[in-house]
């Protein structure tokens with residue numbers, strides 16, 4: 001009987017990709033994935049250290065999963081990922097029922113660790129500058145879309161961010177290995193890949209830069225759609241913009257984090273660029289790819305943010321008109337540079353600014369989507385819509401699309417949809433004959 005593996009994932013797409021990688025690696029040891037902790041022989045919680053509330057949830061989930069061990073004491077419960085790395089000294093005191101604590105550079109050892117008899121919890125949180133997981137093929141969750149990590153770690157040291165400390169220094173997966181991995185996914189039926197890295201456009205392999213990687217992946221037979229996330233605004237070069245514009249399989253969607261439009265804040269965040277640079281980059285992308293959708297990340301209430309700084313971010317919301325944004329109020333994370341500074345924006349001000357920002361951005365997202373009514377989009381069918389009898393998928397711009405069809409489309413099929421209505425987050429429509 002194959003042993004069963006249950007993994008619960010928190011945090012960013014990098015963590016989703018690592019979960020797929022762990023599932024791929026452990027399948028070599030005979031583990032099959034399960035959605036039910038009650039069936040599992042191994043339960044792993046893949047954690048995120050970016051925000052404190054994610055950590056609070058993880059402590060609760062670990063305690064809950066530990067209950068399963070009461071009736072099935074042979075079950076292994078592990079914590080993996082960024083929080084394992086960040087809080088390694090505290091985990092055993094806070095969650096003594098945890099059997100494994102494994103950081104993001106040690107997943108290759110998980111199979112062997114699970115085969116070993118242990119009297120005490122196993123801890124491996126060494127950062128490994130060389131670990132790129134070459135030869136380990138990720139598992140696609142739905143058989144259609146997959147993440148491919150092309151770069152690990154980060155050298156940017158933004159002052160609010162824990163990533164460089166928990167994921168180590170930036171290193172790129174060689175081009176041949178990325179292409180091999182994408183070919184393996186295509187052979188398994190995957191039709192869309194998302195290339196991942198903390199600063200994905202900083203990817204390098206000798207003389208090859210990120211635009212060359214996009215071109216190489218676009219050659220892989222069977223892959224219809226290529227996406228990437230998250231790029232850093234300071235790392236875009238003209239060849240990357242050109243590659244995106246020229247390669248049909250690279251989708252017109254760009255998640256371009258800004259964080260704040262105040263240059264004072266950007267400098268304090270150590271972002272390495274100004275708002276003028278960002279605005280110019282957006283203009284270059286929109287000139288080169290007119291139907292591109294651009295989304296962003298914004299933080300309000302960072303250390304020392306004045307009303308005037310915040311108003312600059314609000315002005316950017318009007319000027320850039322992002323398709324969507326992930327918006328947060330700043331909260332300090334231990335281990336980061338900004339944690340040493342006084343978190344001096346009062347909570348009520350942070351909350352008010354966040355509310356104002358979300359209100360305006362949501363209205364703009366709704367306006368942009370409403371302007372799509374009557375347009376046709378190619379949607380890759382990924383499943384049934386949550387409500388009604390329709391189908392769900394994504395447009396090239398990575399917008400959620402829900403549509404009715406008189407027939408039963410195949411999963412992975414590219415269907416032409418005409419938009420009939422919209423919300424801030426979804427385009428709604430019906431299948432129309434392709435042209």
Ligand code: SF4
Nearest residue numbers: 154156157158161163
């Ligand atoms: S670029 Fe900045 S925000 Fe992004 S992972 Fe690196 S340090 Fe964190």
